[in-house]
Amino acid sequence: MATTDPQAGTTATTAPAEPLDPTGAPGTLPLPPKAARTLTLAGAVGTFASTMLAWTWTAEFPGDLTYYGSPVDLQTLTLAGSLLTIAFLLAGNGVRGLRWLTPGGRTAPVTLAALGTFGVAWFTAGAIAVVLGGFIHFEPGMWVAVFTSLLTVVGALGLRADEPFDPADPALRDPGPWQRFRHSLKAPAPAAARELPGWAELLTIAVTFGVGLFVFTYGIDTPYGELFIGFLILVGFGATALARAGLSQRLSKLTAKHRNITFTAAFVAAACFPFTQSSDQYTSVAANILIFATVALGLNVVVGLAGLLDLGYVAFLGVGAYAAALVSGSNTSVLGVHFPFWAAVLTGAGASLIFGVVIGAPTLRLHGDYLAIVTLGFGEIFRIGMENLDGSSGPAVTNGANGIANIPDLVIFGFNLGEDHTVLGVELGPFANYYLLMLFFTIIIVTIFRRADRSRIGRAWVAVREDETAARAMGINGFRVKLIAFALGATLAGMAGTVQAHVTSSVTPEQYQFVEVVPPNSAFLLAAVILGGMGTVSGPLIGASLLYLIPAKLQFIGDYQLLLFGLALVLLMRYRPEGLIADRRKKLEFHETGQLDVPTGGPGLSKTEA
Amino acid sequence: MTTTTTTGTPQAQPAGRTDVLRASGVTMRFGGLTAVRNVDLDVDSGEIVGLIGPNGAGKTTFFNCLTGLYIPTEGQVAYKGKVLPHRSHLVTKAGIARTFQNIRLFANMTVLENVLVGRHTRTKEGLLSALLRGPGFRKAERGSEERAMELLEFTGLAGKREHLARNLPYGEQRKLEIARALASEPGLLLLDEPTAGMTAGETSATRDLVLAVREQGTAVLVIEHDMRFIFNLCDRVAVLVQGEKLVEGSPEAVQADERVVAAYLGTPFEGEPGEAEAAEVREAETREAAAHDGGQTGTGENPKGEQH
Incomplete structure (x- = not known):
């Protein structure tokens, strides 16, 4: 972003007169776009690879992160986070077959997924250091995870924000890094979805609740506190990433359309829970x-x-x-x-x-x-x-x-x-x-x-x-x-x-x-x-x-x-x-938006979504 | 909205009309302060009656007494021959609906929901029928929704049914308040300053709306400060001054009445300033104007300044 940064400087000084850049706004860190993308991808792939390595040498840390080639517990969460980052990054760059992942924002979900992965990896590192006493207990894999997840975040922060700066917002005339960071997490609302056949819509709802049940079961079944915190970090960032990508909005439109089916699917999923458990x-x-x-x-x-x-x-x-x-x-x-x-x-x-x-x-x-x-x-x-x-x-x-x-x-x-x-x-x-x-x-x-x-x-x-x-x-x-x-x-x-x-x-x-x-x-x-x-x-x-x-x-x-x-x-x-x-x-x-709330849905008193 | 042909001149009342509202001897005291003193007011069916008076004359207090928000200290209010109870919701159920001086919509409900709330007294599906969702419930909900949509068409808000009330522009919020009040199928509609803060265009649209309401057989009692609006609209005007009814009559009669003018503008000083004093003032003004060459003089204050 070496070329665009000076532009951003001029926009800052003469903000109201300057025409808006419709393609977005500079990211938090001034990186060339290509470098930012490469860095993010390399970081995420590196994080993925690190989960295949041992993170610590002893089984004293809960979960036993000592194996090569088989990620467990916190490693699995890091792995999921890195995969999510890669998927959003590729989808945002128009890779065929993945574009449905990002109907709304493209940069914001990558940044959030990267932050989630980073959070889990660094939390694990911190927990190992505290529980076992010092960085000496790290295996090389842990260091790889720590650095690659940081690289991913750095790369993601260099990506261009999805939305142009709002010229009416005085805070964005001369945005500092913090404003640019907050701005890069904003994402446009997704365009109306292509009409799916009925069975596909129902399948989507069913799959969603299946995934929901899986995530919930994983959370309940976490046997120790560290894993639960890692789970909360990943789910928190992941859910926000999905919302910024526009998937949540699309899904809520589907569920609003098929209210009773959603209701049934939710309870079928909930009723399945005891069958996933081996003990009481x-x-x-x-x-x-x-x-x-x-x-x-x-x-x-x-x-x-x-x-x-x-x-x-x-x-x-x-x-x-x-x-x-x-x-x-x-x-x-x-x-x-x-x-x-x-x-x-x-x-x-x-x-x-x-x-x-x-x-x-x-x-x-x-x-x-x-x-x-x-x-x-x-x-x-x-x-x-x-x-x-x-x-x-x-x-x-x-x-x-x-x-x-x-x-x-x-x-x-x-x-x-x-x-x-x-x-x-x-x-x-x-x-x-x-x-x-x-x-x-x-x-x-x-x-x-x-x-x-x-x-x-x-x-x-x-x-x-x-x-x-x-x-x-x-x-x-x-x-x-x-x-x-x-x-x-x-x-x-x-x-x-x-x-x-x-x-x-x-x-x-x-x-x-x-x-x-x-x-x-x-x-x-x-x-x-x-x-x-x-x-x-x-x-x-x-x-x-x-x-x-x-x-x-x-x-x-x-x-x-x-x-x-x-x-x-x-x-x-x-x-x-x-x-x-x-x-x-x-x-x-x-949240006083100053905008008129123009509903897009059909008639009816839809007050309680979900 | 219907384009009424009424020119605004009061129509002669056909004989045989019945009283919709009969307030007799309404007195409201707050401690030592008498806000409304012994006011009688009748409204006939199909009539538009205006209630005017200077600020603080007790108009809104009188409205609150009529609608059961206040319990009058003395006197009683009857609607179609029946004495009204002092409970706001029972008054609405009896057939008197009102709007508020400062708009009181349900801000976080949609336009349609606001009007549906107005239907509350005319439907009776309770919690149990809502939970069981029998055919009766569905029919009543559908009926309410149809009626509400009719009213939204009538007030020109149908296109905004799913908007939140808070997001409507000011003029439309006033209209929605009227639509909501009409949803309770009132025989008498009380409007408390329906055109406050409106542009001339919006005011005339409101006038058409009120006339259209009358066409549908609802009597209207309206408080307003906009004299042109009142005198063009009303069949009869009552003037309230310091809690007491001063005059009541046709718009022309009220307009011509000296006491009304006096109530609004004040009475001339007892020892009325003669031509000599006036000349003195003019002279003083010219002197002053000459002194501050090109300076402005507040001539508007002088007549009053003379009085003490």
């Missing part, structure tokens, strides 16, 4: 994630749709769990009854519904912060109340702090969920059974969420959230619709609670605090909704998965967990206030 070790994690995610989805009705900040939501989960535990036939339950499962679900949901209405009726007359404080109070009242119903401070109902233990396993249609069953040649343990049961409830709750969202009552919730006075002037009984949202949210949590009681096999007040280190609790539920994206279906599911997996996998952050979450939330609110999965509405609300 990770299905228990998955079952707990589902419980957490489902409750977060219920909270999303209250917070995301109706805009009611509920800080005591976990109490409803507790009511459902306690109700189910009392009628479960446990020998520690004061009621000596054993309801069949369906009746227990109805009891739990019904109890939560009543509790929701009883709490909601007085509190929903409050707004905003006041409501948040009162719900926080009620959440704690529930926990303390359960502690006091122990026979000495109050009537003997819940055994106080000891809780209700020995909750028997569920038996549905003569099928004992506590025993191993062999289905299709795969042995499913108790947690796999509960996972599948919970998945069934997730489907119900997702369906309820989607249907309620796109209806008269859903619109009324959003209207009340947007402007309650105007909503009332439009004939909406604000209190009534808010109470319905509150009661619905409570009922959904109660349903999840009945399953939770059986999964954990004991119910104690300590499980239902405002904040503690183990999710689900009120603070984490709210964080999952906000992190994932308010008002969406997939947002809370992803948010809950992350919030459950990160502490479960990274044992070493232990005491600093809450601190780190606080920090992560602050950063998220600063840089992506709409959450990981953005509702179109929220995106516009938080």
